[in-house]
Amino acid sequence: MEFKTFVFYFLATILVYASLRVVTLRNPVHAALHLVLAFFSASGVWVLLQAEFLAIALVLVYVGAVMVLFLFVVMLLDINLDRLREGFWSYLPLGAIVALLMVAEMSLVLWVSYLDRVENDVPQAEATYSNVQAVGRLMFTEYVYPFELASVVLLVGIVAAVALTLRGKRKSKSVSPAEQVFVKAKDRVRVLKMTAEKRD
């Protein structure tokens, strides 16, 4: 067995285990942590496929940012698991149909590309080949309009988030640091010059 194959099976086992635990664990924070582990193993598998940019982006974006927000939300919410489990059996048939459909679609897609792959073996890139550059070049030439569109969607998201959290004027009495910095002694203190008075 080649070393790469061993690494793949190692990562894949962890990935499958972690993904199973995400849906079976009772504690939502533990489930979120297992999702982090799953992302990590998935990025390891991508590194094996020489897609180091995607792998690092997965860790940077999903593990470093998205899952942190997820954890914040999960920790702050008081999730009652018993209530979540109430309708399990009544929802099961519908859920099972949707799941089966998804599995069927995915296996169709994967099977076609697998047949393709077997016929013409995947070319191995050279070690010095930078796929950051390749992705960047494609993104700013061929896919520049979708890319710009995505950035506009993100901008709308930012504006919406700001609008949702903006609640009128601030009610706290904190002074703006700019004003604090430009304060002069004479604005606050008045020094009076007076002659000494005699006590009578």
Add this chain to the structure above:
Amino acid sequence: MVETLQQLLPGFLIPYLDQAMQLGQGFFGPVLWQNILTVVWTVIKVMLIIGPLLGIVAYTTFAERKVIGWMQVRIGPNRVGPWGLIQPLADGLKVLLKEVVIPEKADAAVFLLAPVFAFAPALLAWAVIPFNDFLIVANVNAGLLFVMAVTSISVYGIILAGWSSNSKYAFLGSMRSAAQMISYEVAMGLSLVVVLMISNSLSLIDIVKGQDQGLFADMGLKFLSWNWLSLLPMFVVYLVSLFAECNRAPFDLAEGESEIVGYHVEYSGMSFAVFQLAEYSAMLLGATLVALLFLGGWLSPVGFLPDSILWLFIKILAVVTVFFWVRATFPRYRYDQVMRLGWKVFIPICLIWLTVVGCWMMSPWNIWK
């Protein structure tokens, strides 16, 4: 591995090396033997980095106490060993012997895992840090991205520490520290974007080599062609964000025990010490990154002296001393001021400078060709 060993070993040992190679190949078979060699060589390289690093981290705590002592006209630790040199070992022993108190109803597994989450990324990132053109554990094309991705994981240590303590004070403290780290990560990331724009590469080796050229480097004044001068605003933003990212003074709200409670109030003994170690190793990593990205790494500051790994160490030492100096002199920021500095000052500066550098590179006065 074999080539490196052939270069490093004295001549009379090389026949033995060849014999050992043949023996191993005959015993395990060529494929398995190659795999074993790869694993062993990687482990050796990792040990060569981690071992000295942990020692240096221990002595950074000592150096900090000494340096801050001198700055405040004190002596600093001077009881254990000559000049107090054994102090870090004594501290380590003391911390090891202390009881690790796990709060009642705390999530014990996550509680003990949180310090590891804080500490591990600061060690992991050293895998792609080059010490000169060839001394590097893994020469990854996207080295800078790797460092950014790995350091963004350390925020989990803080969040999980606060949550698993089962204490509302620790939880609030962890929310504060995590929000601080995430905010400053944005500014840090943007300043790194500018650096990789001008060096046209994500590889740390190429970024350092790129600083070796330009008008001043041709004149022999190499230290003026390093990135710190042409990207002065980014240099300042990165350095200050680093203080916030490592939870160091003046942004060390987690440790401001007289005013506010941090995420590690419930930690004691070794589990608390690991958080401290994480802080110091993150600081060392940050200092190394500043040295590599803005201060020319292993390049010598003037033309007539050769480039050497010693220059890198001197630069790291200088940046670490700045960390100590800041801790000894500056008062702590209030939390709302910390957030304001990150979002309303640093990010606008970064965005503006990003545009300026972009236009500069497209103009005929581009100095980074």
